Amino acid sequence: MTAILLNIPWAEIGEATLDTLLMLSLSLAATVIIGLPLGVMLFLTGKRQLLEQPIFYKVTSFVVNLLRSVPFIILLIVMMPLTEILIGTSLGVRGSIPPLVVGAAPFFARLVETALREVDRGIIEATQSMGATTRQIVLGALIPEALPGIIAGVTVTAIALVSYTAMSGVVGGGGLGDLSVRYGYHRHQNDVMVVTVFLLVVLVQLLQMFGDRLVLKFSRR
Amino acid sequence: MSSLLAFHNVSKSYRVNDALVPALHDINLSVSQGEIYGVIGHSGAGKSTLIRLINLLERPTSGSIWVDGQNLMELNDQALRDMRRKIGMIFQHFNLLSSKTVAQNIAFPLEIAKCYTADEIKRRVGALMDRVGLGDQAHKYPAQLSGGQKQRVGIARALANEPRVLLCDEATSALDPQTTQSVLRLLNEINVDLKLTIVLITHEMNVIRSLCDHVAVLDGGRVMEEGKVSDVFLHPQHETSRRFVYESEAWDESTIAAAFAHVKGKLVRLTFRGDKTYEPVLSSAMREHDIEFYIVSGRIDKIKNVPYGQLVISLNGKQIDEALAYFRAREIRVEEMR
Numbered sequence: 435m436t437a438i439l440l441n442i443p444w445a446e447i448g449e450a451t452l453d454t455l456l457m458l459s460l461s462l463a464a465t466v467i468i469g470l471p472l473g474v475m476l477f478l479t480g481k482r483q484l485l486e487q488p489i490f491y492k493v494t495s496f497v498v499n500l501l502r503s504v505p506f507i508i509l510l511i512v513m514m515p516l517t518e519i520l521i522g523t524s525l526g527v528r529g530s531i532p533p534l535v536v537g538a539a540p541f542f543a544r545l546v547e548t549a550l551r552e553v554d555r556g557i558i559e560a561t562q563s564m565g566a567t568t569r570q571i572v573l574g575a576l577i578p579e580a581l582p583g584i585i586a587g588v589t590v591t592a593i594a595l596v597s598y599t600a601m602s603g604v605v606g607g608g609g610l611g612d613l614s615v616r617y618g619y620h621r622h623q624n625d626v627m628v629v630t631v632f633l634l635v636v637l638v639q640l641l642q643m644f645g646d647r648l649v650l651k652f653s654r655r
Numbered sequence: 656m657s658s659l660l661a662f663h664n665v666s667k668s669y670r671v672n673d674a675l676v677p678a679l680h681d682i683n684l685s686v687s688q689g690e691i692y693g694v695i696g697h698s699g700a701g702k703s704t705l706i707r708l709i710n711l712l713e714r715p716t717s718g719s720i721w722v723d724g725q726n727l728m729e730l731n732d733q734a735l736r737d738m739r740r741k742i743g744m745i746f747q748h749f750n751l752l753s754s755k756t757v758a759q760n761i762a763f764p765l766e767i768a769k770c771y772t773a774d775e776i777k778r779r780v781g782a783l784m785d786r787v788g789l790g791d792q793a794h795k796y797p798a799q800l801s802g803g804q805k806q807r808v809g810i811a812r813a814l815a816n817e818p819r820v821l822l823c824d825e826a827t828s829a830l831d832p833q834t835t836q837s838v839l840r841l842l843n844e845i846n847v848d849l850k851l852t853i854v855l856i857t858h859e860m861n862v863i864r865s866l867c868d869h870v871a872v873l874d875g876g877r878v879m880e881e882g883k884v885s886d887v888f889l890h891p892q893h894e895t896s897r898r899f900v901y902e903s904e905a906w907d908e909s910t911i912a913a914a915f916a917h918v919k920g921k922l923v924r925l926t927f928r929g930d931k932t933y934e935p936v937l938s939s940a941m942r943e944h945d946i947e948f949y950i951v952s953g954r955i956d957k958i959k960n961v962p963y964g965q966l967v968i969s970l971n972g973k974q975i976d977e978a979l980a981y982f983r984a985r986e987i988r989v990e991e992m993r
Contacts, residue, residue: 560750563710564764564816565739574763578754654753654796 442626446613451633454609456527457599458637461534462592469539469591470584472498473546474572480547484558484568498540506537506598510605530607534598542591549583550576582653589645593638600634610634658721659852660686660709660820665718667704678704679876682718686820686869691846691853693863693884695899696873702856705873706822709854710742711735723819740768743813747825749805751797757784757808758793764815783811787841803834810841814849821845823855827862839866860903864888864958872896885958889926889965890988904954915951920971922951922993925982927964937968940981946972967992 476494479487504512513533517524520532553576561575577584603612610630618627667679679701686692696702707713708720711727720727722738730738751760758780765776784790787807797805806826813821823842827835843866846853857863863870863884870888871881874895880887891897915922927936932955937948953966970978982989 554748554750556746556748556750557752559712560744560746561763561767562712563739563742563744563822564767564812565736566767567736570767574767575752579752581754652754655798 441623442629443617447610447626447629447633450608450610450613450630453527454596454599454611454634454637457530457534457602457607457609458592458595460527461531461538461595461599462588464531464535465538465542465591465595466588468535469542470546472539472543474550474577476543476547477550477576478568478572480551484571498543501536501540502544504537506533507601507604509533509537510602514605525606526608530599530602530605530609534595534602537598538591538595541594542587545587545590546580546584549580549587552583553579582649585645585648585652589641589649592641592645596634596638596641657688658685659688659723660684660854661721662708663719663721665708665715665720667701667708667713668716677876679708679715682878684871684878684881686852686854689846689850689852690868691842691855691866693867693870694854694856694873695858695860695863695870696856696895697858700873701876702858702873703824706824706854706856709820709822710739710744740764740816741819742822743816743818743820744822744824745806745809745813745826747828749797749802749809749829751805751808751812753797756794756796757789757800760797760808761811761815764812768816779815780811783814786814786845787811801834802830803837806830806834806838807841810838810845814845814851818851820852820854823853823857825857826855828857828859835862836865842866860888860899864903864956866959868959872899885928885961885963888958889928889963915967915969918951918969920969921975921991922967922969923979924965924967924990924992926988926990927966928986929961929963931985931987932962932964934985936982936985936987937966940978944972944974944978944981946970946974946978 472494476491476498477483478485479491479494481488481491501509510533513536514524517529517532521528523529557575557579558571561571566574599607599609600611600614603609603615606612610633614627614630617623618630662682662684665679665682666677668675668677670676682705684692694702694705704713708715709722711720715728722742725738727735727738752763755763761780761783762776765771765779771779780793781790784793787810789804789807789811792800792804797808800808809826810821821842826842827838830838839862842853842855845851853866855862855867867884869882870884872879872887872893872895880891880893880896887896888900891900927934940946941948948968948970951967951969953964953968955962955964957963972978979989979991
């Protein structure tokens with residue numbers, strides 16, 4: 435047992451874990467910052483909504499669908515030149531952030547749109563009847579009412595991002611996925627693979643547990 | 656009394672798949688300051704559209720709507736928002752924010768108005784909660800309240816910005832009869848204490864009878880009949896109004912005629928109003944004229960606070976016409992049924 439464990443490059447695993455966590459938190463933050471307003475815009479410009487804009491909605495919706503339908507591994511490769519322009523490198527943790535965000539933000543925006551649609555129309559009507567501006571309706575009523583749904587969306591997105599970060603290792607992004615491919619696949623070191631997969635499983639479990647707790651905390655129905 | 660709210664030739668159609676579906680035709684209404692105005696109609700009659708026109712949650716296709724001397728059609732966005740603050744609204748399904756506590760829900764319109772300090776908001780919210788009898792529920796969430804309590808929160812919230820008029824969209828339709836009565840009492844109190852004009856829509860004649868001063872009967876998007884509740888209720892002119900009255904009374908002319916086919920004598924319906932209800936007119940008529948009567952069916956009740964009686968009697972004897980003249984001379988409405 436000890437002999438097996440000694441074979442494992444613990445320092446590298448520690449570093450890769452940190453890289454994964456870093457990629458996850460940075461890309462999740464950027465995804466929420468971009469995806470939340472995008473989701474709100476999708477919702478508001480949709481059919482029979484406050485700022486109904488059929489053309490804007492259709493175009494945005496199409497772009498969102500397009501980005502969601504591109505397999506992430508393809509997106510990674512296609513994005514490389516753009517990433518280099520944006521932050522100077524397409525490698526490492528920094529280089530992996532743009533494709534992660536481009537892959538996850540449209541997905542998250544859809545989840546936000548769906549969560550907002552779940553809010554009873556009567557709530558919007560009541561808030562309108564108080565003389566609220568669209569901004570006050572969104573910030574004061576819609577988002578607080580949809581918060582449990584939005585948090586659930588963040589959780590789902592975070593978990594999707596964990597698997598994306600694993601893939602981004604393939605193109606030099608680093609992290610646990612990268613380690614598992616290099617040691618587990620190329621060098622047939624199954625023990626390293628098992629440890630990295632175990633760590634990823636633990637990470638996903640923790641994210642889900644934390645997300646569920648938050649949803650529960652904000653659910654008042 | 657001056658008119659606080661008026662509809663001038665208002666029509667509304669909805670566009671459904673490139674076809675215009677009419678919802679309201681040429682509505683003309685006038686609501687006086689301080690009164691409770693009811694609109695009754697079956698579902699699909701257009702009453703829900705009608706009440707949403709008053710704060711422009713729906714826009715009319717043609718015509719104009721006036722509130723407090725202003726033509727809503729001419730208001731820009733900001734002016735419309737200011738106007739909406741002066742028009743409170745409560746809803747059938749309450750539409751409270753589930754993420755906010757009772758106190759936060761009531762504070763919400765005050766925060767939106769942006770013209771109160773945090774202290775003022777706190778004070779007003781406290782006063783409003785006392786007003787609707789929810790003083791001890793400040794920190795509960797709507798999910799923890801009963802239907803009646805939720806509607807009380809809705810009422811407090813609607814009153815927060817000191818509106819000129821309160822719109823009630825089927826406010827008691829989701830409540831049980833007992834709770835309905837307590838909410839109606841509260842609305843009546845508010846009308847009396849604050850002299851607040853109330854416009855309500857409902858499909859229940861009971862709500863109209865116990866609360867309203869004026870009523871409009873809506874059917875197929877048109878106002879069929881309009882007038883004082885006592886007039887419309889006791890002497891409905893239009894078929895739709897009659898149906899509503901009979902539904903609430905559980906009888907109508909045809910059932911009476913059938914049920915009392917075997918009753919001898921002249922069938923007459925007498926309608927008393929106000930203090931006449933409690934005068935011994937029938938027995939004095941019997942003393943002074945050669946008649947006998949018996950009551951076939953009847954009801955003595957109140958419309959808002961005015962007592963009324965409506966009796967169907969069978970008259971026998973030699974001086975029936977004299978007796979009828981005697982009733983008419985005492986301002987009792989007489990309808991000869993058979």
